[in-house]
Amino acid sequence: xxxxxxxxxxxxxxxxxxxxxxxxxxxxxxxxxxxxxxxxxxxxxxxxxxxxxxxxxxxxxxxxxxxxxxxxxxxxxxxxxxxxxxxxxxxxxxxxxxxxxxxxxxxxxxxxxxxxxxxxxxxxxxxxxxxxxxxxxxxxxxxxxxxxxxxxxxxxxxxxxxxxxxxxxxxxxxxxxxxxxxxxxxxxxxxxxxxxxxxxxxxxxxxxxxxxxxxxxxxxxxxxxxxxxxxxxxxxxxxxxxxxxxxxxxx
Amino acid sequence: xxxxxxxxxxxxxxxxxxxxxxxxxxxxxxxxxxxxxxxxxxxxxxxxxxxxxxxxxxxxxxxxxxxxxxxxxxxxxxxxxxxxxxxxxxxxxxxxxxxxxxxxxxxxxxxxxxxxxxxxxxxxxxxxxxxxxxxxxxxxxxxxxxxxxxxxxxxxxxxxxxxxxxxxxxxxxxxxxxxxxxxxxxxxxxxxxxxxxxxxxxxxxxxxxxxxxxxxxxxxxxxxxxxxxxxxxxxxxxxxxxxxxxxxxxxxxxxxxxxxxxxxxxxxxxxxxxxxxxxxxxxxxxxxxxxxxxxxxxxxxxxxxxxxxxxxxxx
Amino acid sequence: xxxxxxxxxxxxxxxxxxxxxxxxxxxxxxxxxxxxxxxxxxxxxxxxxxxxxxxxxxxxxxxxxxxxxxxxxxxxxxxxxxxxxxxxxxxxxxxxxxxxxxxxxxxxxxxxxxxxxxxxxxxxxxxxxxxxxxxxxxxxxxxxxxxxxxxxxxxxxxxxxxxxxxxxxxxxxxxxxxxxxxxxxxxxxxxxxxxxxxxxxxxxxxxxxxxxxxxxxxxxxxxxxxxxxxxxxxxxxxxxxxxxxxxxxxxxxxxxxxxxxxxxxxxxxxxxxxxxxxxxxxxxx
Numbered sequence: 001x002x003x004x005x006x007x008x009x010x011x012x013x014x015x016x017x018x019x020x021x022x023x024x025x026x027x028x029x030x031x032x033x034x035x036x037x038x039x040x041x042x043x044x045x046x047x048x049x050x051x052x053x054x055x056x057x058x059x060x061x062x063x064x065x066x067x068x069x070x071x072x073x074x075x076x077x078x079x080x081x082x083x084x085x086x087x088x089x090x091x092x093x094x095x096x097x098x099x100x101x102x103x104x105x106x107x108x109x110x111x112x113x114x115x116x117x118x119x120x121x122x123x124x125x126x127x128x129x130x131x132x133x134x135x136x137x138x139x140x141x142x143x144x145x146x147x148x149x150x151x152x153x154x155x156x157x158x159x160x161x162x163x164x165x166x167x168x169x170x171x172x173x174x175x176x177x178x179x180x181x182x183x184x185x186x187x188x189x190x191x192x193x194x195x196x197x198x199x200x201x202x203x204x205x206x207x208x209x210x211x212x213x214x215x216x217x218x219x220x221x222x223x224x225x226x227x228x229x230x231x232x233x234x235x236x237x238x239x240x241x242x243x244x245x246x247x248x249x250x251x
Numbered sequence: 252x253x254x255x256x257x258x259x260x261x262x263x264x265x266x267x268x269x270x271x272x273x274x275x276x277x278x279x280x281x282x283x284x285x286x287x288x289x290x291x292x293x294x295x296x297x298x299x300x301x302x303x304x305x306x307x308x309x310x311x312x313x314x315x316x317x318x319x320x321x322x323x324x325x326x327x328x329x330x331x332x333x334x335x336x337x338x339x340x341x342x343x344x345x346x347x348x349x350x351x352x353x354x355x356x357x358x359x360x361x362x363x364x365x366x367x368x369x370x371x372x373x374x375x376x377x378x379x380x381x382x383x384x385x386x387x388x389x390x391x392x393x394x395x396x397x398x399x400x401x402x403x404x405x406x407x408x409x410x411x412x413x414x415x416x417x418x419x420x421x422x423x424x425x426x427x428x429x430x431x432x433x434x435x436x437x438x439x440x441x442x443x444x445x446x447x448x449x450x451x452x453x454x455x456x457x458x459x460x461x462x463x464x465x466x467x468x469x470x471x472x473x474x475x476x477x478x479x480x481x482x483x484x485x486x487x488x489x490x491x492x493x494x495x496x497x498x499x500x501x502x503x504x505x506x507x508x509x510x511x512x513x514x515x516x517x518x519x520x521x522x523x524x525x526x527x528x529x530x531x532x533x534x535x536x537x538x539x540x541x542x543x544x545x546x547x548x549x550x551x552x553x554x555x556x557x558x559x560x561x562x563x564x565x566x
Numbered sequence: 567x568x569x570x571x572x573x574x575x576x577x578x579x580x581x582x583x584x585x586x587x588x589x590x591x592x593x594x595x596x597x598x599x600x601x602x603x604x605x606x607x608x609x610x611x612x613x614x615x616x617x618x619x620x621x622x623x624x625x626x627x628x629x630x631x632x633x634x635x636x637x638x639x640x641x642x643x644x645x646x647x648x649x650x651x652x653x654x655x656x657x658x659x660x661x662x663x664x665x666x667x668x669x670x671x672x673x674x675x676x677x678x679x680x681x682x683x684x685x686x687x688x689x690x691x692x693x694x695x696x697x698x699x700x701x702x703x704x705x706x707x708x709x710x711x712x713x714x715x716x717x718x719x720x721x722x723x724x725x726x727x728x729x730x731x732x733x734x735x736x737x738x739x740x741x742x743x744x745x746x747x748x749x750x751x752x753x754x755x756x757x758x759x760x761x762x763x764x765x766x767x768x769x770x771x772x773x774x775x776x777x778x779x780x781x782x783x784x785x786x787x788x789x790x791x792x793x794x795x796x797x798x799x800x801x802x803x804x805x806x807x808x809x810x811x812x813x814x815x816x817x818x819x820x821x822x823x824x825x826x827x828x829x830x831x832x833x834x835x836x837x838x839x840x841x842x843x844x845x846x847x848x849x850x851x
Contacts, residue, residue, distance in 0.1 A: 059438050085440030099431035101496065102424075110428050113421045114440030122421060165439060305658055307665075352841055358657045359600035360840050363791045366784065367837075371830045378827075480784075484669060491662060525673040531666030535659050536651050564655035566751050 010036045011073075012200035013058065013089075013169050018067035020053050020224075027053045029224040030067070035169070040191075040201040042215030042232065044208070046244065050224040051204045052094055055171045058202075059091045060084045072168070088116040088168035092158040092175055098146035105129050105142045108160045115165025132160040136190060152183045159190060169200045176207050184210055212236060220244070260499060264408055271397035279396045281513055283468060286403035287461045289505035291482065292489035293410045294457035298450040299487065300495030301414075301423055303430030304354070306451070307483050308365030309458055311349070311372045312342040314477035316459025321388045321472040322381060331393075335463040342459035343452050350448040357433065373478040387473025390466060399468045406464065407502070410457040415498050426450060427496070481524070488531045494543025504542055536561065571700055572817045578706040580813020582771055584806035585713035586786055587793035588720060589764035595799030596737040596757045597645075597653065602664040604765055604790055605783030606671035611637050611766025612773040612782075613679055616686050626686050627708065630770045634763040641762025646755040653754065668783060675780035686773040709771040713809075716767060717802040720760075724802070733757055792836050 014034040020027045028050040035041045043051050056062040058069055060081030068075050071087060079087070090111070099107050108129035112119050119125040133139050136156040141149065149157055155175050162170055172191070176184050188210050195201060195214075205211045211218060211232065218235040220228040222244040228235045235241055271279050291313065298304050319338025323329040329337075353364040377385040393399075417423035425446045428436035437443055466472050485508075493504020508530065515523040537557045538545050545556065590604045601607075611633050618629035644667075652663055693704040724730035736743040736753050743750055772778075772786075789812065797808030812835075819831045 061434060061438065081434075081437040082440050082442045085438060091438055093435065097432050097435040099428050099435070101431055102427060106424065110424050110436070110441070111439050113424055114428075116440075118440065120421060122419060122424075125421070161439065303658065305661055352837055356840050359661060359791075360795075362661055363600070363788060364837055364840050366788045370785070371834075374827060374830050484665075487662070487665075521673050521677050525670060525677070528666045528669030528671075528673060532648070532663055532670065535655070535663040535666065536648070539652070539655055539659050561651055564653070564659070565651045566653050566754060 012037050012071070013202070014070040015054075015058070016068040016070065018054070018057060018069065019065050020050070020057060020062060021065045026224050028057070028221075031221070031224075031226050032067075033219055033226065033229060035200040035202060037168075037200055038195070038198045039216050040195055040203060040214055042211040042218040043202060043204045043221060044206070044211055044218065045221035049221040051221055052173055053224075054221070055091060055173050055202070055204065058169075059089055059171060082114075085115055085165060086118070088166070089171070090115065090162040090165040090167035090169070091171035092155075092162050092173055094173045094177070096154045096158050098149070098154065098157055098161075100145075100147045102146055103142070104133065104138060104144050104146055104149065104157055107146050107157060108132055108164045111161045111164030115167070117166050129160070129164055132164045135163065135193070136160045137186075151178055152186070155179070155187060156190075159194070163194065167199055169202070170194065172201065172203045172205075174204050174206065176205055176210055188213060208236065256499065260411075264404070267404055268401065271400050276396065279400050281509075283396065283400050283403050285506060285509040286400070286407050287465055288485060288489065288509055289502045290403070290407045290410050290457055290461045291486040292493070292501040292505045293407065293414055294454040294461075295486045296414060296490050296495060296497075296501045297417065297426075297454045298447065300490055300497070300501065301417060301426040301430060302447055302450050303496075304447060304450075305362045305487070306365045307362060307487065308349070308368030309454060309486060310478060310480060310482040311368050312346060312455035312458040313462035313465075313482060314369075314372055314376070314474075315342040315345050315455075316462030317466040317472050317477040318376060318382050318388075319459065320463035320466045321390055324390050324467070325388045326381060331463075331467055334467075335460055338463045339456050339459045342455040342462075346452045346455035347448060350451040351444075354444065354447040354451065369478050369480045369483065373474045376478065377474045383473070385474055387471060387476075390470045390472065392470055393467060396468075399464060402464050403461075406457065406460055411498065411502060413453070413457075414501075418498050422446070430496070484527065488527055488534075492530060492534050492542060494541025497541065497543040500541050500543030507542070539564065567699060568821075572821050573814060574700055574702070575706070576814035576817035577810050578703070578710045578813075579775070579817070580810030581710035581713040581806060582706075582768060582775070582809070583789060583793055583813050584797070584809025585716055585764060585771070586768040587790040587797065587809055588717060588802055588805050589761035589768070590787075590790040591794040591797065591799045591802075591805050592720065592764070593758055593761040594794060596733055597649075597754055598657075599649065599653065599660045599664065599758075600657070600791070601758075601761070602661060602787055603668040603671055603783070604664075604761070605785070605787035606668045606675075607637065607641065607762050607765035607783075608769040608772065608786050608790075609675060609778065609780065609783045610640070610671065611762075611769030612686075612778040613675065613684070613769075614766060615770030616684050616773055616778060619686055619688065626688055626770060626774055627712075630712070630767055633766045633770050637766030638759040638763040640759075641765075642755045642759035644762070645758035646751065649758065650751055650754060668787070672780050672783055679780060681780060684773065684778040685776075686770070686778075688774070691774065705774050709775060712767065712771060714806060716764060717806045720764070720802040723760075729756070788836065792839055795839060 011034050016032050018031045019029055031054060033041065045051055053062065057064045060079065064077060069077055071089065076084060099110065105126055109125040112125035112128040119128060130142065133142055136159045138153060138156040138160060141153060146157065158175065176187055179187060184207055191203065191214055203214060215232045217230060218232045219226060220235060220241050227244060228238050228241050270282055295309050299306060316338035319341040320334035323334035323337045324331060349368065353361060356364055376382050382388065425441045428439065428441050429443050429446060433443055489505040489508050490501040492508060493502065494500025512523050515526055537560060539560055586608055590601055593599055593601050614633040614636055615626050615629045618624045618632060619626050652659055691705055694701050724734060732743065732748045732753060736748060736750055740750055793805060793808040793812055796811060797805035815835060823831060
């Protein structure tokens with residue numbers, strides 16, 4: 001490890017000059033940021049700005065071309081995805097991926113069985129899973145087949161799966177896409193509830209209103225580069241951000 | 252229905268245990284074959300049904316079990332039990348060595364990689380003097396069909412209990428998660444490599460014991476019978492027909508198909524193999540989740556079930 | 567000199583291997599079906615040419631296009647009537663159904679054709695001519711040329727004809743293809759038919775060089791698969807090159823290590839190729 005600038009002990013995740021190229025195409029370019037314990041970072045940017053690629057590099061689905069991912073002071077570039085889960089990194093997928101052929105309860109139990117501080121016994125894991133399903137408001141669908149869930153419930157399931165891993169860092173990738181305003185408000189409330197648990201949160205979102213009310217800080221990506229990072233209100237009113245992001249937003 | 256299955260299975264197993272006392276010799280011999288085949292299908296179920304990795308090479312472990320037992324008993328005059336252990340150890344080593352590189356492959360890549368396994372092993376054993384090269388080995392004679400029958404039954408019971416445990420354990424949840432979405436499973440903390448390789452090793456244990464029992468029973472081993480590639484076909488089909496990823500599906504599937512096969516093979520053997528091909532084709536079209544899913548919950552079987560399956564998957 | 571001759575044999579045989587893999591690569595790339603009965607289709611093509619030659623007295627190279635038409639019809643019917651029913655199912659299921667098909671075709675062939683070895687043996691089968699001190703077998707050279715010509719035909723079809731454009735559009739995106747007014751069911755059947763026709767041609771040529779048996783399919787399926795991976799699914803000429811690579815590797819193995827170990831070597835090669843396979847061979851999911 002290079003003589004990196006000393007980080008405060010409270011920093012949960014930090015990236016240093018993170019870059020990802022796909023056959024010459026730069027998807028994420030030299031992005032550095034950090035998130036502290038209990039802090040929520042909102043990430044916005046137009047489609048193709050590299051937001052999901054960023055999440056993939058942190059969760060271990062993709063290896064960075066350059067730069068470092070540092071989790072709780074430890075460089076984890078070479079740590080496989082499953083071990084990152086053990087360390088305490090959890091994520092949701094933009095395209096929801098429940099395990100078919102399992103009930104809702106079992107889906108969440110997988111997180112409790114294999115995440116941080118993994119439970120060894122099925123009974124204990126299911127008990128924990130039940131708690132998280134209550135927490136996310138899915139308690140009534142415990143025995144349903146995962147594939148039978150509709151849109152908003154699928155998101156709740158995705159939350160419960162990630163939370164049952166007891167993460168220190170939670171990456172939420174466009175969890176509000178496709179929801180109506182009432183459902184968006186429900187999910188915002190849920191995320192606020194999650195925030196009170198004290199973990200670091202990275203929220204990728206298109207819904208600006210939601211980002212504004214949730215985030216402690218907002219980072220804007222454009223063509224893979226970070227063009228702003230700071231106080232939500234200030235960032236969202238920055239003319240460059242408005243031009244890059246809001247100007248090109250799909251109507 | 253669901254609560255009845257377990258006691259029912261225990262009753263069936265007990266009843267089967269008494270067969271050698273009442274049944275004819277032919278029945279007992281048929282029983283040994285059927286029980287061994289059911290064990291193969293059930294052990295294939297561990298990685299294939301729960302983990303979702305289709306292997307066309309598990310017969311290799313059967314061959315290793317066969318040869319391990321045969322070599323120990325003929326070349327070193329060791330007792331049958333020791334031979335079995337040697338066969339199992341050989342198969343486990345084989346499974347780990349083969350599994351580590353090829354289980355990195357996914358879907359069709361894995362399936363095709365296993366296709367060549369059987370031929371490669373057969374070539375190696377045909378050139379091994381200790382294994383009798385391509386002539387084979389003759390084991391000491393043990394005329395005790397009842398013993399072989401009970402051994403085969405015991406093996407199937409232990410194998411099925413193992414699968415029952417898998418279906419209710421953390422280990423099994425990991426396998427199912429891998430089957431449904433390996434990337435998502437990894438992000439949730441499942442060490443996919445360890446889980447897959449250990450599933451193959453676990454499967455190799457039961458497969459090898461079945462091979463060892465069959466070797467001692469038939470008293471003769473050669474490369475063609477030990478590494479019989481049609482065995483792969485049968486275990487995959489029996490498991491898929493019965494219900495991959497279920498506890499009793501593979502056993503039921505094997506019994507049903509063994510009986511059908513026995514009846515047909517008495518007529519013409521090629522027709523029996525042909526029928527097997529048709530069964531797998533029709534099973535994939537009409538009941539892609541196996542016999543177990545058709546009768547699940549004791550619901551009435553109707554045309555709608557089959558039509559819905561086709562609707563889901565057709566273009 | 568021996569080495570040069572071995573290399574020449576490997577290249578000529580490899581061209582034919584490439585043709586075998588071409589049909590599989592096409593079906594895989596467009597339909598996303600790894601057709602485990604591909605080798606059985608090659609076998610059927612071989613027998614078709616064999617019977618056209620022995621029963622009707624048609625020269626094998628004339629019988630080749632007839633066999634291709636027959637196999638096209640068979641492939642079209644198979645996809646239309648059966649495989650279209652399961653094509654959206656999990657890959658496990660399409661693998662299994664084509665595996666079942668392979669079993670059906672193999673044992674049906676055993677019933678109809680018996681298990682005896684057959685060779686397509688025209689009067690010029692043993693003919694050869696010398697070039698630079700090397701012996702060039704006429705039939706193998708012809709087979710190589712047919713393989714390259716058919717690869718060129720497939721390339722032309724995919725890149726220069728409206729049907730080919732429709733096929734490529736379907737491979738990219740089924741929904742988009744529908745918007746073009748393409749009937750995907752028919753297109754899938756046509757594509758599978760073309761794959762079967764290519765397999766048929768390969769089988770006819772293979773029967774002139776080697777033996778036909780009902781069981782020859784399995785190893786040819788595995789071989790085609792490896793070549794399809796090496797060559798990629800996009801360009802027919804690369805598939806032929808992949809075939810040549812495998813042909814050379816096989817000939818060298820037989821020369822230096824011994825023919826009994828070709829199975830071990832080809833399994834090893836298969837695993838090595840699969841594990842270090844080039845990324846471009848992977849179809850975008």
